[in-house]
Amino acid sequence: MDKVILGKTGIEVNKNGFGALPIQRISKKDAVYLLQKAFYNGINYFDTARAYSDSEEKMGAAFEYTRDKIIISTKTAAQTAEDMWKDLDESLTKLKTDYIDIYQFHNPSFCPKPGDESGLYDAAMEAKKQGKIRHIGITNHRIAVVKEAIESGLYETMQFPFSYLAADADLEIVEACREADMGFIAMKGLAGGLIHNSACAYAYMAQPQFAHVAPIWGVQRESELDEFLSYQVCPPQLDGELLAEIEKDKEQLSGDFCRGCGYCMPCPAGIEINNCARMSLMLRRAPQEGWLSEEWQEKMKLIKNCLHCGQCMSKCPYGLNTPELLAKNYEDYKTFLK
Structure with missing residues (x-):
């Protein structure tokens, strides 16, 4: 089973992370079953966010008694220090834990830094001093913010969209994180549902140049989880057939297309x-x-x-x-x- 070290955090995770955004769409019973099945089959990294409705609550129910055996990252979309503390306390309560392994600023439009007007980074540092969080990370879709975060040296992990549909600018970000010894967490490995062959996505991430990349796969159904678990036993090879499918997807999906991230929402005209x-x-x-x-x-x-x-x-x-x-x-x- 492939492992990934998340940069300077020193955290070792299975290269098959569980993205817990989709479990907000299923029952608590089904979510707990999926999460525990993932854990008992070797997955040790689970990513969620305060913004994912009841995802944290379901994760807390699943791992209350196995907390010390897993890595949890969650996120805050707070714009002020006061709201960050509220989010953090709520996350700790919902997750039924007294610490969070990686606490991430959730797609901010700027790069939080010590002494800025938001007070976010200073608050995170205080939370770290108190032992409520162990590492500070950031997630983003904006290249400019991502570059600033990497260059700042303030963050231990970066969560960024990455798949085989990545543009050259995205690949530069992946390499910059490796050079900075910054943990790279790949979200949207299936490009928001546009990539249908998970074996292609998994094999692409498994290439040697991405040894430092830790993908988190959004899982909602047991069949989806079973696919990724099967790759741990029998990893798909990036052979001619898979390469041909990847090239076909790149051809069809090149240029400007909506990734479905939802940051444009809500729409005042009610358009989804x-x-x-x-x-x-x-x-x-x-x-x-x-x-x-x-x-x-x-x-x-x-x-x-x-x-x-x-x-x-x-x-x-x-x-x-x-x-x-x-x-x-x-x-x-x-x-x-x-």
Whole structure:
């Protein structure tokens, strides 16, 4: 079973991390079962966030009696020190623990630093001094913020979107973290659901140049967990067949496309941007029936109500022209209804 050292933290994790965002969509009983099955099959790293509704609570229920055998990271989207302390106390309570291994600032629009107006980093340092957190990390989608965080030397881990659809700029970030001895946690290894062959994604991450990369896979169903557990026993090889599929995906998904991260939300016109702006891709890469339901037809119609207010564009970490993408996707969508 491959292991990854998370940079200067010295933490060793299984190269098969559990991303706990999706478990907010299933029952507590099912979530506890999945989490415990992952643990008893060798997964020792679990990532969640205060923003993931009841994900922390479910994790706490699953690991109350095995806490010392796992690594937990969670996140705060707080903008002030006061709110960070509230988030931290809430996370500790929900997770049923008295410490968090890696406490991460959740996709901030700036790089928190000691002495800045937010007070976030100073608060995290105090929490570390008190033993409530052990390591300080940051997550982000913005290249500029990511680079600043790496260069600052303040952070022990970086969580950043990474898959075989990565652009050259993304690959530079991965290498910069290695050079800085900064733990690199790869979120969205399946590109927000656009990559369908998990064996391709797993084999790509397993390459020697990514030995320092710790992927966290979003898991909601037992079948998904079983796929990743099977790769621990029989790792997929990056052979001709898998390479061909990766190249095909790169060709289809090159250029500007919505990753579905949801940071553009909420939309004042009620548009579910993070799905509507990539509908064309989903129709071609997933069973169409679900996306062509009456419910989704109504959701797509809301695109006509776009206010062109620019809020979504200003919040998009990838700099996409979201209104334009929405319009294109809606026109394409209507062709599937004929």
